[in-house]
Amino acid sequence: xxNDFVKYFVRKILRCLPDNLRRHIFxxxxxxxxxxxxxxxxxxxxRIGLAISVSNLDDFDAAEAHLREAARLDPYNLQIAxxxxxxxxxxxxxxxxxxQEQNRAMLEVIGSMHRELESSDPxxxxxxxxxxxxxxxxxxxxxxxxxxxxxxxxxxxxNWFMVSMEDPQVRQLLKTWPTHFSTQAWLNTIEVxxxxxxxxSLTFDEPSYPLAFAEKREIYRIAxxxxxxxxxxxxxxxxxxxxxxxxxxxxxxxxxxxRLISSDIAHSVRERQMLLNSISCHGNEGLIVGELGxxxxxxxxxxxxxxxxxxxIFDITPALxxxxxxxxxxFPNERLFEFRHFDSFDEIRDELQQCRFAFFTANQIELIPxxxxxxxxxxxxxxxxxxxxxxxxLGHIDRLTTRAFLSRQWIKWENVFDGHSVTKDIFAxxxxxxxAVDKPDDIxxxxxxxxxxR
Numbered sequence: 324x325x326n327d328f329v330k331y332f333v334r335k336i337l338r339c340l341p342d343n344l345r346r347h348i349f350x351x352x353x354x355x356x357x358x359x360x361x362x363x364x365x366x367x368x369x370r371i372g373l374a375i376s377v378s379n380l381d382d383f384d385a386a387e388a389h390l391r392e393a394a395r396l397d398p399y400n401l402q403i404a405x406x407x408x409x410x411x412x413x414x415x416x417x418x419x420x421x422x423q424e425q426n427r428a429m430l431e432v433i434g435s436m437h438r439e440l441e442s443s444d445p446x447x448x449x450x451x452x453x454x455x456x457x458x459x460x461x462x463x464x465x466x467x468x469x470x471x472x473x474x475x476x477x478x479x480x481x482n483w484f485m486v487s488m489e490d491p492q493v494r495q496l497l498k499t500w501p502t503h504f505s506t507q508a509w510l511n512t513i514e515v516x517x518x519x520x521x522x523x524s525l526t527f528d529e530p531s532y533p534l535a536f537a538e539k540r541e542i543y544r545i546a547x548x549x550x551x552x553x554x555x556x557x558x559x560x561x562x563x564x565x566x567x568x569x570x571x572x573x574x575x576x577x578x579x580x581x582r583l584i585s586s587d588i589a590h591s592v593r594e595r596q597m598l599l600n601s602i603s604c605h606g607n608e609g610l611i612v613g614e615l616g617x618x619x620x621x622x623x624x625x626x627x628x629x630x631x632x633x634x635x636i637f638d639i640t641p642a643l644x645x646x647x648x649x650x651x652x653x654f655p656n657e658r659l660f661e662f663r664h665f666d667s668f669d670e671i672r673d674e675l676q677q678c679r680f681a682f683f684t685a686n687q688i689e690l691i692p693x694x695x696x697x698x699x700x701x702x703x704x705x706x707x708x709x710x711x712x713x714x715x716x717l718g719h720i721d722r723l724t725t726r727a728f729l730s731r732q733w734i735k736w737e738n739v740f741d742g743h744s745v746t747k748d749i750f751a752x753x754x755x756x757x758x759a760v761d762k763p764d765d766i767x768x769x770x771x772x773x774x775x776x777r
Contacts, residue, residue: 367397371406379527383414405535408517413466422468429469429644432662433461436640436684439664443686446715449639452707452740459525460641466527467519472619472645473572474520474532480618480642481702482587484523485546486539492767493542496549499765503556507579508548513540514576534575547577547586550766554589559600562629563592571652572619591625593765598698598729601759601774606630610697613637613723615685615716616704620646623680627654635681635696637688647682654679668692688719699724703770706732706745713749721753728752728775731764747771 370393378386390407393400416422440447449457456479463475478484485492520532534540555563568574568585577584599606610632617623617636623646626632636646643662651659660681665671668690675681683691699720705713720728736745752775760774 363396364400367393367400367403370396371400371402374406374410375528375530378410378413381413381417383410383417386410387414401537402531402535405517405532406530409519409530412517412519416468425469426465429464429648432647433640433644435664436643436662439662439684440639440686443684446712447684447686450707450709450712450738450741452738453639453704455525455740457640457642462527463521464641464645469645469648471519471573472649473574474516476521476641476645477572477574477587477619478521481590481621482585484521484533484539484543485586486533486536486543488542490542490546491769493546495766495768496546496553499553500549503552505552505556507552508545511544511548511584512578513544515540516575520575544577547584547589548579550586550589551579551584553766554593558592558596560592560596560606560629562595562625563589566592566625566628569624569653572649587619587621588625590766591622594622594700594702594729594731595625595629597760597772598700598727598774601729601776602698602727606632608632610726611635611695612698612700613691613696613720614700614702615688615720616642616701617646618642618702620650622700622702623650624653627657627679632698633679633681635683635691637683637685639685643682643684650680665690685716688716688723691719691723693722694725696723697726699728701729702731703733705730705750706736707738709741710743710745710749713745717750717752721756724777726777727759728756728773730773730775731770734763734769734771 370389374386374389374393377389387407387410390403390410394403397403440449460476460479464472467475473482483492484490485496487493516532516534518530518532518535520534522530523533524531534543551563566588568577568583568588570583574583574585604610606626606629608631610630611634612623612626612632613635614622615637617638619642620636623634623636626634627650636643638646647659647661651661657679658677660671660675660678662682662684665687701716701720705716708716730750732747732750733745734747738745750773756775756777758773759776760772762772764770764772
C-alpha cells in the first residue's frame with residue numbers, strides 16, 4: 324500500500340518536470356537497468372564456467388550450487404538446464420555400482436584389444452588421427468557410459484551433426500526435396516537432450532552437446548527427416564518400412580509417425596542397396612561380409628536384420644568394443660565370435676562357421692585366408708589412415724574378397740594429424756577388378772562412392 328502511494332507521487336512529480344529533464348531521468352534509469360542486467364548475465368556465465376570446472380573434479384554438489392545461482396541471476400539463460408541435466412547425470416552415475424562395474428568390464432576388454440594391436444606389426448597401430456580421436460572416445464565412454472554411445476562416439480562414426488544451413492549435407496538434402504516432395508520431415512518430432520553428448524571441442528572444458536541448442540536441433544531434425552524420406556523414396560528393396568532406430572545406445576529420439584528414425588539407418592539402407600544392386604544380389608545368398616572400421620556396427624545391424632549374410636568386423640579400439648557390445652545387445656539369439664587372441668585360422672575355423680557376427684582387431688585380418696569373404700566394405704576410414712596403412716589394407720581386401728568391394732572416401736583429404744594428403748587415385752584396386760560404380764555421394768558430395776567388382 325505504501326509502495327503504491329510512493330509510486331503515485333513519483334509519477335505526479337515526473338509529469339511536472341520539463342520534457343528534456345524527464346527523458347534524461349528515464350534514460351538514466353534504463354541505462355542503469357541495462358548495466359545491471361548485463362552484469363548479472365556475465366556473472367551467470369561465470370557461474371556456469373565454475374560449474375563445469377568443479378564438475379570435472381567430481382564436485383557435483385558445488386557444480387549444482389553454481390548453476391542455481393546462475394539461474395537466479397539470469398533465469399532466461401537457456402544453457403543452464405542442459406548443464407544441470409549433465410551434472411545430475413554424472414553425479415547419479417558416479418554413485419551407481421552397476422555403472423562402475425560396467426566401466427571396469429569395458430576397460431578390461433578394450434585393454435586386451437589394445438594389447439593385441441600393440442603386439443603386432445606397427446602398420447596396424449592407429450594413425451595419429453585415430454589415436455587422437457580414440458583417446459577422446461575413451462574419455463566419453465568412461466564418463467558417460469557405453470549405454471549412451473549414440474550421443475557420444477557415434478557422432479564421430481557416421482551420425483554427423485547436421486546443425487547448420489551451411490553444412491554440405493543439409494544443402495544437398497534440401498536439393499533432394501523435389502525428388503519426393505514429402506512434407507513429413509517438418510512434422511517429425513525430436514526430444515530435447517541435455518549436455519550428455521559429444522563435445523565438438525574434443526575436451527571436457529566446454530562440454531556442450533550441439534543438439535541441446537534449439538536452433539541447431541531444429542536443423543538436425545529436418546535434415547534427418549529429409550534424408551529418411553529420400554532413402555525411403557529410392558529404396559528399391561523395400562526394407563525401410565521394416566527398420567527403425569533402436570533405443571539401445573540412447574539415441575536422440577526423432578519420431579516419424581510414432582517410429583524412431585535416424586541418419587544411421589537411412590545411410591546404411593542406401594549403402595546396402597548400392598552394394599547389392601551392383602552384384603545383382605537380394606540378401607538371401609548366404610554371403611560373408613567383411614567391414615574395416617564399422618563404427619558402432621550400423622551396417623552390420625541392417626545386414627543382420629534384412630539378409631541371411633554373416634558379418635566380420637575388423638577395427639581398432641574403442642570402436643571394436645562398441646560394435647561388439649551393440650550387436651551382442653541387439654541380436655541376443657545370434658551366435659557371436661567375440662574378440663580374442665588366436666595364432667592361426669585353424670584354431671577358430673569350426674567355431675567361426677557357426678557364428679553370425681565376428682569381431683577382430685585390425686591386425687587379425689592377416690590370419691584370415693585368401694578368398695574367404697564374398698563382400699568387403701569400408702566407409703570413410705581408409706582415408707583417415709597413413710598412406711602405408713591404406714595400401715596394406717587394400718592389399719588384404721584384394722586377396723580376401725571374391726565378389727565386390729564397397730568404398731566411400733573423401734575426394735580429397737588433408738590429414739593434418741599425420742601430415743599428408745590423400746586423393747582418390749590411391750584407392751584403386753588391381754587388374755582383376757572393374758569399377759561397377761564410381762560417383763559422388765548423393766548426400767555428401769565431398770565423398771565419392773565406388774563399388775569394385777572382381
